[in-house]
Amino acid sequence: MNINNNLKKYLTKIRELKREKHHALLHEVHKKHHISKKTLFYIKEYGGKSNVAQTIIRESAKILLLSSILSSFGGLALEGVQTLFLSIFPLVILLPALNDMIGSYGAIVSSRFSTMLYDGEAKTGFWKNKALKKLFSQIMILTFIGAILSSALALGITHFFSPHFSISIAIRVFLIVIIDLFLLTNILFVIAIYAGRYFYKKQEDPNNFLIPITTSVADFTNMAILSILILILF
Amino acid sequence: MIFDKSFKEIFSAQIFAIIGGTLAGIILAAYTDKIFIIPGMLIILPGFMAMRGNISGTFASRISSGLFLGVIKPDEKKSKIIRGNINGSFVLALMVSIALGLVAFLFNYLIAGVIVFKIIFVPILAGILSNFILNPLTLFATIYIFKRGDDPNNIIGPIITTTGDLTSIASLLLVVMLIT
Numbered sequence: 001m002n003i004n005n006n007l008k009k010y011l012t013k014i015r016e017l018k019r020e021k022h023h024a025l026l027h028e029v030h031k032k033h034h035i036s037k038k039t040l041f042y043i044k045e046y047g048g049k050s051n052v053a054q055t056i057i058r059e060s061a062k063i064l065l066l067s068s069i070l071s072s073f074g075g076l077a078l079e080g081v082q083t084l085f086l087s088i089f090p091l092v093i094l095l096p097a098l099n100d101m102i103g104s105y106g107a108i109v110s111s112r113f114s115t116m117l118y119d120g121e122a123k124t125g126f127w128k129n130k131a132l133k134k135l136f137s138q139i140m141i142l143t144f145i146g147a148i149l150s151s152a153l154a155l156g157i158t159h160f161f162s163p164h165f166s167i168s169i170a171i172r173v174f175l176i177v178i179i180d181l182f183l184l185t186n187i188l189f190v191i192a193i194y195a196g197r198y199f200y201k202k203q204e205d206p207n208n209f210l211i212p213i214t215t216s217v218a219d220f221t222n223m224a225i226l227s228i229l230i231l232i233l234f
Numbered sequence: 235m236i237f238d239k240s241f242k243e244i245f246s247a248q249i250f251a252i253i254g255g256t257l258a259g260i261i262l263a264a265y266t267d268k269i270f271i272i273p274g275m276l277i278i279l280p281g282f283m284a285m286r287g288n289i290s291g292t293f294a295s296r297i298s299s300g301l302f303l304g305v306i307k308p309d310e311k312k313s314k315i316i317r318g319n320i321n322g323s324f325v326l327a328l329m330v331s332i333a334l335g336l337v338a339f340l341f342n343y344l345i346a347g348v349i350v351f352k353i354i355f356v357p358i359l360a361g362i363l364s365n366f367i368l369n370p371l372t373l374f375a376t377i378y379i380f381k382r383g384d385d386p387n388n389i390i391g392p393i394i395t396t397t398g399d400l401t402s403i404a405s406l407l408l409v410v411m412l413i414t
Contacts, residue, residue, distance in 0.1 A: 051318065052314060052315050052317070052318020052319060052321075052322065053317075053318040053319075053321040053322035053325065054322075055318075055322075056296075056318065056319065056322030056323070056326070057322050057325055057326055057329075060289075060292060060322075060326055061326060061329060064285065064288055064289065064326055064329075064330050065329065065330060065333050067284060067285075067288060068281040068282075068284060068285045068288075068330045068333060068334055069281070069333065069334075069337055071280040071281040071283075071284040071285075072277050072278070072280065072281040072334060072337045072338065072341070074280050075276050075277040075278065075279055075280040075281060076277050076341060076345075078276050078280070079274070079276040079277055079341075082270075082276055086266055086270070089263060092259060092262055092263040092266065093256060093259035093260055093262070093263050094255075094256075094259060095259060095262065096255040096256075096258035096259045096262060096283065096399045096403065097251070097252055097255025097256050097258075097259055098255070099255070099280070099283055099284075099287075099395070099399065100251040100252070100254065100255035100258075100392065100395045100396050100399055101248065101251055101252065101255070103283075103284070103287045103291075103391070103395035104247065104248065104251050104391045104392035104395050104396075106391075107287070107291045107295070107390075107391030107392075107394070107395065108244060108387070108388060108391050108392075110295075111295045111298070111387040111391065112387060112388075114295070115299075115387065134236060137236050138236055138240070138241050138244065139244075141236065141241075142241075142244060142245060142248055145245070145248070146248055146251075146252060149249070149252050150252045150255070150256065153252065153253075153256050154256060154259065157256070157260065205296075207292060207295045207296055207299060208292055208296075211287075211288055211291045211292050211295060212288040212292065215284055215287055215288055215291070216284055216288070219280050219281075219283075219284045220280075222280075223280055
């Protein structure tokens with residue numbers, strides 16, 4: 001009973017801490033009551049003294065605005081080859097699917113790496129980190145399967161519904177998809193690792209930053225790579 | 235072990251992403267003449283789709299963390315943290331939509347030399363419309379996956395980006411058709 005009361009008192013104190021402040025109390029409660037630092041950090045971040053909506057807006061607004069504008073620049077690259085791009089029917093079908101795949105890899109890599117940071121699993125470098133290497137291998141295999149499935153689906157639809165289909169177009173579209181996806185997944189990992197560590201060290205919740213950063217850079221790079229590959233291959 | 239439970243979860247979600255993305259692509263390809271009737275729509279499209287994925291993705295990620303930590307109870311959908319998340323996501327979507335409209339307007343004016351005011355209102359209206367669909371969907375899907383005993387971090391991302399794309403393209407199409 002006494003321990004419970006003590007703990008309640010501590011948690012109330014943590015909730016009342018200013019969210020910008022890194023307090024020794026977190027470490028003390030973690031040691032004494034074996035509550036993970038991740039839980040305590042979350043309680044402090046979205047606790048009693050903080051306005052949840054305001055915290056989210058303050059932490060995310062800048063990065064979201066930046067990321068959407070960056071994605072628009074990617075759109076600008078595609079706008080430059082608009083006529084050519086819109087004439088390649090399978091690529092128009094593939095555009096959201098490519099964005100989805102890259103976006104979901106970005107979200108998975110970001111949230112898994114954020115969890116690794118909180119759990120203290122991401123202290124070692126990439127080559128020594130088994131969990132990270134495993135995640136990388138999984139995403140690479142999934143990228144390959146995704147490239148084959150998505151292009152097969154888009155090309156199949158084009159074959160049945162559009163008169164502008166040929167083996168030559170199919171090969172070029174598949175090449176674009178595979179090059180694009182492999183380049184982007186590698187870029188995602190590099191960004192997630194470096195940016196994740198940076199924001200974690202700054203005592204911010206990496207969840208709020210990593211997903212917008214990885215997806216916007218992926219979007220921008222996706223459009224840029226697509227535009228370049230369209231110009232080269234078509 | 236590479237082909238573990240988590241690989242299977244991501245793989246199933248990826249299949250969902252590919253099918254959903256292709257459906258969105260078919261809508262995009264079928265209505266190319268209507269969606270791209272306003273100059274600058276290709277500038278808005280990636281940013282708008284990214285915004286939906288980003289806002290709902292981080293929303294789901296925060297809810298997942300809260301659920302795993304026990305700070306959010308799955309049956310208390312009106313708690314302070316959940317209400318704050320919904321309000322925060324709504325305001326963020328509105329802010330980014332306004333910025334996207336202004337950026338597209340500026341690009342149109344500076345690069346193509348055309349003044350199209352409609353391009354400012356398209357993302358704002360589409361943003362509001364898609365917010366009303368995606369925010370509740372994200373919340374309920376995250377809690378449902380968690381209650382089922384799966385890790386929302388592995389599954390929710392692809393679901394959000396896919397439904398986000400479908401909702402984004404449908405909202406943009408609807409707004410463009412209403413405005414023009």
